[in-house]
Amino acid sequence: MKTITSDMTLKEIVKEVPRSGDIFRELRVDFVNNGDKTLADTAVEKGFDEENLLYEINEMETVNEDGIDIKYMDEQSILKYIQRKYHEDLKDELPVLEEYMEKAVKQHKKERPELEEAETLFKRMKDDILEHIENEERTAFKMLENYLENPNPHLLEALKPYLTTLKGEHESLAQYFYEMRALTNDYTPEAGATGEMRLVLQRLEKLEKDTFNHLFLEGDLLFDAVYEQRSSTF
Ligand SMILES: [Fe+2]
Numbered sequence: 684m685k686t687i688t689s690d691m692t693l694k695e696i697v698k699e700v701p702r703s704g705d706i707f708r709e710l711r712v713d714f715v716n717n718g719d720k721t722l723a724d725t726a727v728e729k730g731f732d733e734e735n736l737l738y739e740i741n742e743m744e745t746v747n748e749d750g751i752d753i754k755y756m757d758e759q760s761i762l763k764y765i766q767r768k769y770h771e772d773l774k775d776e777l778p779v780l781e782e783y784m785e786k787a788v789k790q791h792k793k794e795r796p797e798l799e800e801a802e803t804l805f806k807r808m809k810d811d812i813l814e815h816i817e818n819e820e821r822t823a824f825k826m827l828e829n830y831l832e833n834p835n836p837h838l839l840e841a842l843k844p845y846l847t848t849l850k851g852e853h854e855s856l857a858q859y860f861y862e863m864r865a866l867t868n869d870y871t872p873e874a875g876a877t878g879e880m881r882l883v884l885q886r887l888e889k890l891e892k893d894t895f896n897h898l899f900l901e902g903d904l905l906f907d908a909v910y911e912q913r914s915s916t917f
């Protein structure tokens with residue numbers, strides 16, 4: 684494996700060691716939307732010790748949680764993987780989690796009134812995520828599939844505005860999770876939390892993890908790879 688150094692960008696690091704994304708999320712570093720920043724600059728900005736972090740990252744496996752080395756995936760495989768692993772999951776998970784959350788918040792809103800805000804935030808986030816992936820599947824992903832099968836300058840130019848809009852939406856989706864972390868004390872249940880509340884917090888944290896991995900693969904690897912292709916290369 685390539686040694687990870689502090690002059691590498693966050694995007695290069697997460698591409699090489701996908702599990703490093705978990706550490707960045709916990710440090711509230713948005714590697715999805717700030718992937719072009721170097722680790723050194725991010726450490727100064729956020730005030731963490733880069734030496735410890737580098738040591739930890741260099742000890743990590745280079746495959747993701749499914750045992751896949753994402754840097755070797757081609758664009759078509761990324762597209763299929765995203766649909767199967769993330770989009771399908773979200774359509775199942777979000778409505779179920781909403782119901783659990785309503786129930787758990789009712790049990791706890793007296794001692795943790797901020798959880799009501801978390802619930803309102805979740806509903807907005809759920810609607811936005813579902814609308815976002817529906818849009819992707821209805822238009823951009825279909826165009827992308829066609830383009831990958833038959834790359835040509837017209838399709839590329841038609842596709843770029845869609846990718847720009849979707850990437851912009853990724854920024855607001857990531858933002859939701861920073862607010863959710865703040866409202867749920869980093870998804871930490873309090874001592875007397877009910878089983879339902881513990882489950883909800885666990886699932887919210889998993890949703891954050893999956894969403895960051897999803898947006899990274901999609902925006903930083905797939906969309907950027909296509910976006911960087913020039914019509915002049917045809
Ligand atoms: Fe997506």
Ligand SMILES: [Fe+2]
Pocket residue numbers: 815819849853898901
């Ligand atoms: Fe997306």
